[in-house]
Amino acid sequence: MASEETLIVDCDTGxxxxxxxxxxxxxxxxxxxxxxTVFGNTDPETAxxxxxxxxxxxxxxxxxxxxxxxxxWRGTRxxxxxxxxxxxxxxxxxxxxxxxxxxxxAAELIVRMAxxxxxxxxxxxVGPLTNxxxxxxxxxxxxxxxxHVTIMGGALRHPGNVTPAAEANISNDPExxxxxxxxxWPVTLVPLDATMTEAITEQQRRQLAEFGTPVxxxxxxxxxxxxxxxxxxxxxxxxxxxHDPLAAAIAVGDVEPLLxxxxxxxxxxxxxxxxxxxxxDLRGQYRGFPADEGANVRVVLRTDGTFGxxxxxxLCGREAVARGAA
Amino acid sequence: MASEETLIVDCDTGxxxxxxxxxxxxxxxxxxxxxxTVFGNTDPETAxxxxxxxxxxxxxxxxxxxxxxxxxWRGTRxxxxxxxxxxxxxxxxxxxxxxxxxxxxAAELIVRMAxxxxxxxxxxxVGPLTNxxxxxxxxxxxxxxxxHVTIMGGALRHPGNVTPAAEANISNDPExxxxxxxxxWPVTLVPLDATMTEAITEQQRRQLAEFGTPVxxxxxxxxxxxxxxxxxxxxxxxxxxxHDPLAAAIAVGDVEPLLxxxxxxxxxxxxxxxxxxxxxDLRGQYRGFPADEGANVRVVLRTDGTFGxxxxxxLCGREAVARGAA
Numbered sequence: 001m002a003s004e005e006t007l008i009v010d011c012d013t014g015x016x017x018x019x020x021x022x023x024x025x026x027x028x029x030x031x032x033x034x035x036x037t038v039f040g041n042t043d044p045e046t047a048x049x050x051x052x053x054x055x056x057x058x059x060x061x062x063x064x065x066x067x068x069x070x071x072x073w074r075g076t077r078x079x080x081x082x083x084x085x086x087x088x089x090x091x092x093x094x095x096x097x098x099x100x101x102x103x104x105x106a107a108e109l110i111v112r113m114a115x116x117x118x119x120x121x122x123x124x125x126v127g128p129l130t131n132x133x134x135x136x137x138x139x140x141x142x143x144x145x146x147x148h149v150t151i152m153g154g155a156l157r158h159p160g161n162v163t164p165a166a167e168a169n170i171s172n173d174p175e176x177x178x179x180x181x182x183x184x185w186p187v188t189l190v191p192l193d194a195t196m197t198e199a200i201t202e203q204q205r206r207q208l209a210e211f212g213t214p215v216x217x218x219x220x221x222x223x224x225x226x227x228x229x230x231x232x233x234x235x236x237x238x239x240x241x242x243h244d245p246l247a248a249a250i251a252v253g254d255v256e257p258l259l260x261x262x263x264x265x266x267x268x269x270x271x272x273x274x275x276x277x278x279x280x281d282l283r284g285q286y287r288g289f290p291a292d293e294g295a296n297v298r299v300v301l302r303t304d305g306t307f308g309x310x311x312x313x314x315l316c317g318r319e320a321v322a323r324g325a326a
Numbered sequence: 327m328a329s330e331e332t333l334i335v336d337c338d339t340g341x342x343x344x345x346x347x348x349x350x351x352x353x354x355x356x357x358x359x360x361x362x363t364v365f366g367n368t369d370p371e372t373a374x375x376x377x378x379x380x381x382x383x384x385x386x387x388x389x390x391x392x393x394x395x396x397x398x399w400r401g402t403r404x405x406x407x408x409x410x411x412x413x414x415x416x417x418x419x420x421x422x423x424x425x426x427x428x429x430x431x432a433a434e435l436i437v438r439m440a441x442x443x444x445x446x447x448x449x450x451x452v453g454p455l456t457n458x459x460x461x462x463x464x465x466x467x468x469x470x471x472x473x474h475v476t477i478m479g480g481a482l483r484h485p486g487n488v489t490p491a492a493e494a495n496i497s498n499d500p501e502x503x504x505x506x507x508x509x510x511w512p513v514t515l516v517p518l519d520a521t522m523t524e525a526i527t528e529q530q531r532r533q534l535a536e537f538g539t540p541v542x543x544x545x546x547x548x549x550x551x552x553x554x555x556x557x558x559x560x561x562x563x564x565x566x567x568x569h570d571p572l573a574a575a576i577a578v579g580d581v582e583p584l585l586x587x588x589x590x591x592x593x594x595x596x597x598x599x600x601x602x603x604x605x606x607d608l609r610g611q612y613r614g615f616p617a618d619e620g621a622n623v624r625v626v627l628r629t630d631g632t633f634g635x636x637x638x639x640x641l642c643g644r645e646a647v648a649r650g651a652a
Contacts, residue, residue, distance in 0.1 A: 160609070273605040274600035277605075286560055
């Protein structure tokens with residue numbers, strides 16, 4: 001990642017959000033300016049406490065954590081204790097963190113930081129897009145103040161996960177997603193098409209447990225329930241999708257997508273069976289996706305399937321060691 | 327095909343509709359009880375005249391042709407002269423047929439034939455589903471009178487063709503499609519996922535032209551504009567999708583799909599960007615699509631990619647020759 005770039009991670013921590021944060025925090029070259037939280041996997045207050053727990057685990061309580069939206073644009077929400085546990089971290093019920101969340105609301109923090117250093121902020125959004133939509137309402141110039149937006153969300157040529165057509169982050173607030181995807185800023189969308197092909201396995205979870213550092217012991221613990229859920233509802237075996245950490249790795253340039261055309265993307269906000277669907281125009285797929293001047297969303301359709309191993313290496317600190325030795 | 331089965335082909339003839347009819351008419355074991363026409367590729371009157379032309383070409387003017395709906399459920403329609411020519415048959419402007427269409431409306435014909443021989447009628451619908459929805463309104467018992475319904479339509483893990491998400495037949499009348507797909511009868515849906523992988527090429531078109539029978543000369547002529555359209559708008563080379571003939575071949579059991587789970591299917595009828603989308607629940611794809619008792623639609627996701635050659639053989643009468651010699 002370019003050293004002048006500052007990440008704001010907007011998340012609903014959440015098991016894979018925690019993995020994404022730990023992935024990023026494992027690289028000293030990545031600058032995280034703040035974490036903002038939103039409802040989704042859990043409520044935003046719990047997500048903030050979970051984020052603080054993760055930051056304390058790696059001695060980074062200096063990073064501010066701001067709480068954002070507790071419901072979607074229409075006042076609805078669908079939390080996911082079945083996936084992430086009642087505590088949002090796989091039922092590990094860690095003690096309360098020592099630090100406290102910021103009193104600044106998430107959307108205001110995003111706008112303030114974007115104004116402070118125009119062109120430096122990269123928004124990495126791995127939950128419902130409510131905070132980003134709220135920030136766009138507060139500051140209509142935000143698309144010109146922000147460098148890039150990377151979003152984990154959507155399902156294009158892949159089934160949804162909360163409905164047959166819709167992915168959880170988009171489904172939880174389709175109105176906000178529509179505002180964010182159509183705001184005209186440069187967006188990279190990392191949908192289920194990519195994240196469902198990048199798995200972390202039970203064998204890798206055991207490697208993490210055996211490695212025995214605070215970070216790997218913690219990640220092995222939170223992955224236990226997550227793998228259960230994915231075995232039952234998705235893969236039929238104990239492995240889980242690396243949704244949020246994959247988006248994080250793409251945001252900072254660690255993973256180069258194999259197929260990622262820039263195409264028009266819209267969101268269905270009606271009340272029919274396609275509510276919350278990301279409608280991307282992939283009709284150019286037989287012609288190598290010819291350039292579309294009106295498009296601003298790069299959709300990641302394929303990565304190389306090796307990210308699970310890279311994530312484990314990062315959590316074990318092996319990448320940093322290798323770099324330090326070089 | 328079981329000899330006791332009678333096909334009613336509901337179509338909007340149309341280039342690939344003509345190919346589907348000629349494919350079926352090339353097998354003396356297939357019994358076509360009637361052809362009904364609907365708006366879509368062209369208007370239903372033109373579709374009926376085109377159907378009569380095709381039937382006369384093979385000496386089968388005995389098959390009745392009935393005209394159906396000229397617009398969708400909401401009074402709208404989108405014809406496709408850019409794909410099929412102003413005459414619906416690639417601008418070949420053939421002379422008028424000698425026979426005339428039936429005076430019986432299409433939906434009434436469908437209901438009458440289904441009542442006459444309960445359990446014998448197989449509906450093969452390769453246009454918008456307006457006539458089938460109208461028949462269901464006329465006879466609510468129709469799902470129990472009809473043996474099977476095979477539909478060319480929809481796009482599941484594949485982009486749409488008239489919008490980013492919607493395929494032409496479903497898009498032209500989503501309300502009718504929703505009625506038909508949810509009527510509880512056994513349906514086989516043949517979407518773009520399969521039909522776009524079964525192409526007929528310029529080389530095959532030339533083979534047909536050189537073969538020199540009335541049927542192959544006709545099909546080579548109507549394919550000319552069709553291949554132009556597909557080269558420009560889909561494949562970037564002169565080859566075209568075998569939409570309707572593939573559905574016909576699947577209906578009569580000539581093509582066995584490689585992947586065709588039975589899953590719940592709904593249609594988005596709202597006015598957003600996903601209008602006309604077929605929403606199939608493919609979330610079981612990682613677990614071999616476990617049986618779903620509430621589902622009644624078999625969705626053809628994959629065939630073997632060799633249908634273009636089989637279609638050419640059939641149009642050249644080679645399959646019939648081989649059978650006769652056996």
